[in-house]
Amino acid sequence: MVDSIYALIGAKPLFLWTDILIWFLVAVIFFGVSYTRRRPHLLQPWRRVSKSRLAMWSLAVLMVYVVIGLLDSIHFRYSLEESSVQKEVHYSVEAHTLLDLLLSDIRDSGEKSYSSPMAKNLFVQESIEREDGSVGRDYPLLQSAESHLLGTDKVGQDVLYQSLKSVRTGLVIGTLTTLIMLPFAVLLGIMAGYYRGWIDDMVQYTYTTLNSIPGVLLIAAAILMIQVYIDNNASLFETTEERADLRLLFLCIILGVTSWTGLCRLLRGETLKLREMDYISAAHAFGVSNLRIITRHILPNVMHVVLISVVLDFSGLVLAEAVLSYVGVGVDPTMYSWGNMINGARLEMAREPVVWWTLLASFLFMFTMVLAANLFSDVVREAFDPRLQSRGDK
């Protein structure tokens, strides 16, 4: 039944792990927003955020990125031409997304090599046949002249297309990493602060140990190991996207492992302070169970710490991706990402004449997103941090 629908459309959806998680995150955020809207005391700090024009502009910029990223998170595979011998339908090994459909113009206009932004001719000389029949070296005309807003790269692919496709990678790393590490950090941090004793010792031991390993090296070690696993089990993956996606997911997990310690320590400290409060003692006196005290009285009162750290971490993680890809332990080399773009283009500055547009494009796209995230997180932190509030009131 389902198969016949796929055959009719000529495409079959491909559910990548990160796609599922991304849409799950969207659902969580949607739920969170509708939950907050009904509670005025939760809405109050957001009112303060919405009063800041800077924050609203940054949010608008971020939303543009999010829409691009979400469009790029619906994957499907085209069915191949049916052969008369086999009845079974085969699907392309290359996955496409909704974003690819929208950008099919610039995606498919295949040039041969470098061309500068909005150029008519190729950037490099080739031997071509002139009209009078003689052969000479010249700059040949492009397939689609003046249509590449940001030029094309070494193999003739549109740079704007690459930059747009990289948006998803950046967003996935910035958000999923936090999503993955959040349950551990919140659970362990609150438990350590609330129960103290041996649980506290265990949690502290765990995060000191993880902290003592230099982050990049731990990530490098883990990614190298995952790569060995992927290479040894190549048959598990039908498409290159699935293979790259598994590596991306593990990169998020391992980044989460290295970055949850900071939040965990903050939460532990905050819970230690909260558990001495009068209202917690009162709850104890009334015979409220530990679990209920944690979920009803402690968790809501540390949520601002969680929120601030989530927003603050985002831009750092996006920047980290570029560095990791340069080291060779970032996302899969076949995946579009700003890190891979920079890595591929860094030697182009040494060319004569200089090929500058790939670097400029990745710089602009990354800088805009990180700057917007930084500005937005500053405002959020000021609105939610009670300490900063009191300072402002003085």
Added chain:
Amino acid sequence: MSYIFRRILYAFPILMGVNLLTFFLFFVVNTPDDMARMQLGMKHVTEEAIDNWKEERGYDRPLLWNVTAHGSEQFTETLIYIESLKLFKFEFGKADDGRSIGRDIEERMGPSLSIAVPIFIIGILTNITFALIMVFFRSTYLELSGVVLTVVLMSISGLFYIIGGQFLVGKMMHLVPISGYVGGFDSFRFIILPVAIGVISGIGSGVRWYRTIFLEEMGKDYVRTARAKGLSEFRVLFHHVLRNAMIPILTGAVVVLPLLFMGSLITESFFGIPGLGSYTIEAINAQDFAIVRAMVFLGAVLYIIGLLLTDLSYTLVDPRVKLS
């Protein structure tokens, strides 16, 4: 004294944890068989070749528990015991190309330090200076533009500082070589560009960090007292606030001090400096697990030394803190 001793003892379980984690990553997730197959080429590998590869490196023992041995040897004749013991004795063994990892690390420490130490010292001084200036001129347009500038600087990837800096200074102005390294006095020419870029790329987050520390101190009572005594703003800032802010500044700075030995991955590999950072990158690219494992362990040891130094330095700056 007994405190220091206890802290050193406390470091051992942490190192054990690090060791277990790396062992798990490097030997359990992928067995030596997998690694052998990858090193020797994916296909057309005979069992003999794998066994030879393992024997060469001493990886032919069982991982966790030796069933064939007797008594305590059941535990000691295993990969986990022998490999852990080697790390704790700082015997890192040989890299895949046959060079001694220990000697390589010793040789490469010098170049790493010659980059990392100047970046660290000049960086801290610059950041504190800028942060003090911003706090001194607080609530003016000078501060506002300073805050905006730090956010902008923070939003630029470290890679672009290096690429841009190399392009401007090395290629367009032909002032200093783009990359490379020589020992001795001549190294100055090679060091100056990476150091400058290292300092500049750290300004954004650094200045912001010190500024929050200073602002926090400015809100305290002793500052109000000092002002009430009629001291000039300059004197309050440099004699009172700066001294008290030394405590949080030290916490941040001393921890990273031992890690300077590890060098900087990105800076070193971009500028072709033969330090430990580029050593690690080369190892990662060559998939040389022995080197990566050694560097992970070394990094953890240095970090723990950093924590210890932080505790000790507290007593030096803040007479109120007593070790107990």
